[in-house]
Amino acid sequence: MSLFDWLGGAENNEAPVVDSVTKLALYQxxxxxxxxxxxxxxxxxxxxxxxxxxxxxxxLQALLAGGGQRMVPCLRIEFEPGRYYWLYESMDIIAYLRRHFGAGQ
Ligand SMILES: N[C@@H](CCC(=O)N[C@@H](CS)C(=O)NCC(=O)O)C(=O)O
Structure with missing residues (x-):
């Protein structure tokens, strides 16, 4: 993990971008x-x-079945109806939310 990651700038360019927070759910x-x-x-x-x-x-069952790990937090991203991407790691989740739902987005 780089210093940039520690500071909260972790990149996860695989996570699909969605147009509304209604497509997101936090498992915690x-x-x-x-x-x-x-x-x-x-x-x-x-x-x-x-x-x-x-x-x-x-x-817990939904998280395990979908994401494959029981670890929390995990952000479930519904990128198509009924299709989900499971984003683990708190810093990656925060970076994703700031990048796509922060001020000016
Ligand atoms: N590096 C992870 C650590 C997350 C973590 O360790 N979460 C704990 C709960 S505080 C967990 O889910 N442990 C596995 C378990 O409870 O089964 C992050 O920053 O999100």
């Missing part, structure tokens, strides 16, 4: 500090993004 856990970091960025950006707590078995 209340006590997870990495999730809190993402949620703070969501608040800062003023975004209204659905959140699913993976303490609920159905949400």
């Amino acid at each position: 856990k209340a006590w997870c500090p990495y999730c809190q970091r993402v949620k703070a960025a969501i608040d800062e950006l003023g975004l209204d993004i659905a959140e699913y707590d993976t303490n609920a078995p159905e949400h």
